[in-house]
Amino acid sequence: MLLRRRHLMATAAGAALALPAMRTGHAQTALRFSLDWALQGNHGMWALAEDRGIYRRENLAVRMDRGFGSGDAIVKVGSGAYDLGFADLSGAVKFNAENPQNRLVMIYPVFDRTAAALMTLAGRNINKPQDVAGRSLGAPEGEGSRMLFPAFARVAGINTSGIRWTSMAANLRDTMLRTGQVDAVTGFLFTVHFNLVGLGIPEDQILGWPYAENGLDIYGSGVFARASWLERNGETASRFVKASIDGLKLLLNDVPGGMAALKKREPLFDEALEARRFAMTRDRSILTPNSRAHGLGHVDMARVQQLIQVNAEALGVANPPKAEEFFTDRYLPAKSERMV
Template identity: 85%
Template structure:
């Protein structure tokens, strides 16, 4: 028979073990907003969920479509969402105006911004400088339009001769197609494949990405609110780790990633989005810098350039410091971030 001391020891052992069991099973709820409707690159998070990476990292992620990078910044800054994915250029002005809701980039998924000038053959534009004297279209406040003055400066474009036309984002590609504007600014892979979807042959589409023509800035990435991060550092690190593993899965299984997105959106065009992701991969994700240093590598000089360029473009007199907006503290080791 067990004596009283043995029973007490067994009970104590059981009591000590229970918290560890509960911790292992606990799932941290994360509200995650994308930058736009589902596109190919978002497959990295769909795969992270479908293949159990989020679950392994003890994350219960609710992923919602977005309505533009600016909207995503505001939603995370307000606390409506915990984590966002968006072009981070707009955070320079947001942080300057909302220091108590400061946003922090944890993982720049796009090592190069996807902002670009896009036109079609026959519009008299054969190089970036040719947009002078032409009509250029983009929604007001859209990131590529806000960055255009900085790009024009390095590319030698006479901005005084550019005529801007504003429109809703969903009309931009149609207005270019129908000749209501001569060229547009926007994300390269968004505008390019939207034009393809409108029936424009790819060899009729001309584009000049800012990052490949002198303005090499970071693009979209995973970001959070600083106040949330202070309370959820382990959750943030686990989400970044899962995101990188999801991207590796997507790079190795693009059809699988497109199928995962199709399960979430029945109207999702798997063939078109696979091609869109391939362009995103080759122009914004896999770059000489990320090949050498791994996914999410942070070069603070480039981060500072993003802050400076956006502050000048947006007239921000008191821009935040780069180290208040970017951190690599939550990235996994380099060995886990290599392609």
Template identity: 80%
Template sequence: MTLARRTILAAGAAGLALPTIRTAQAQTAIRFSLDWALQGNHGMWSLAEDRGIYRQNQLAVRMDRGFGSGDALIKVGSGAYDLGFADFSGAVKFNAENPQNRLVMIYPVFDRTAAAIVTLRGRGIEKPQDVAGKTLGAPEGEGSRLLFPAFARVAGINTGSVRWTSMAANLRDTMLRTGQVDAVTGFLFTVHFNLVGLGIPEEQILSWPYAEHGLDLYGSGVFCRADWLERNQETASRFVKSSVEGLKLLLADVPGGMASLKRREPLFDEALEARRFAMTRDRSIITPNTRANGLGYLDMARAQQLVTVNAEALGVANPPSAESMFTDRYLPPASERRL
């Protein structure tokens, strides 16, 4: 055997003996804005990270708190964040005024809006129609307040005698507790458990969610800018898939989800937030629609209703089409979204 042949054979044998070198799959970086400080339902995304769902789907997600749905819409609309989670009602006006930065809902997490009227016993309000002649409180521009006229129409509320008091969001619940307003509008699970945190017994709290009393609109979900979506379709699909899997993990292990959020925010109240999530789950996430069709099911007729109602409420003369604002193209198959 020649020296050259022996050298080639030796090199081949040595190559077979070398350990396999595995290259890590590239992780796509995502900037994701929440709607508010950490609350129980956000555990679907912290669990997706902690239990390796993002990693399996080749994502590296930075999740930051928000300061209201309007704040999240602006952050994503400006390009500061790739994806956001927020109530999508405000996007009707945003898209009409900023068509070049159009926002698109790719996963409606809340099948029903959490907007509601909330009051306390003893305020003379036993049904929604009783707010006529009363003082309602909410921050200027707050989504539930903006939707109130539409809710009033379907619920038969005389709005002519309703008086409004404006305040900062962090003062709304205190002003209701102290009697400075008779009732407030806001997200049901936010106001309810804020009142509980202020020491109000739950049996003293009365509420009427809009979606359960005639105004059945989509609520909060995952959204992005249309131009980002066009460039990152596969990334969007992987994030939605991760979100659905994260929500299933949370539904199956609520204590684990609360512990996951606690690791990110030491002041997080696990017991209270577990109860807040239970209300969110039962009133906004698991509905007849999602039981029948799976999480994230998109009914374009309901999407169009959201556009129409918000355009009327906000005075939008040139509302965008529902098809330009909602898509189910990036959802995983229905079989993967079944409860």
């Protein structure tokens, strides 16, 4: 009996050591987190972080809310309405120049390559990016790809003088393209592509030119915060980034589980379509040669400088932020924890 008891105690101790390390003695830190859009496949990394105890492990209580474009998320975090956001931070080059007291900082670039793209349909006589000269383009006001379009046009050689922009609510963009109310749109490649699929457009009729694959290879969306908030909450920021990366690893290894987690949060969520959307996101924006070589969230200041420069030139920003003030790797876990 004594030997058996000792064996059980040893087994229990071993099992305890095998569990993920839990932070103890601290109350959960409440965080307000704004997404860039309505729930999509890549957002499953945060749904899984909550459902599978990663936030709890990091003593975090995260409220995740949908967004209405990258510009919307930038304003929400910049104003202090949210602690953290997920968005394409290109628009923050101008925001930071105009709002130095609310300066935003990218702390984890989830998308190593921007997903911004110019999109149209076959039959519109637009067969290359330069063909949108003099045509009508549509996108929501403040949407990240629209804000980045002048920089893309500059490197792609698009004459923008005759382009006519139409603004619309985010949920109407793809319908307006389908019905011919605009000739082309800007948006994230995986967002517009699969929204059009959902509207019944055959995939071979959807044409798209990702900015990153047509001359503007810059960082895309990621987790960001106000510099002033980071000064007071640096350790919390590190825990959230760690939880995000661990959530992404879960999603990469269990896409159906991630889609099911999002379905719990949005009953109308299309799991099959969103799994395909995530696959495109993963292959075009997340698992790039750079992130495979250097780890998820790797920060290359030369690429940050390029992002700043093209936006500053296109948007007429005379006092753009310095690269080291705009992106930082301070809150990333060790490289070994970021490898995939």
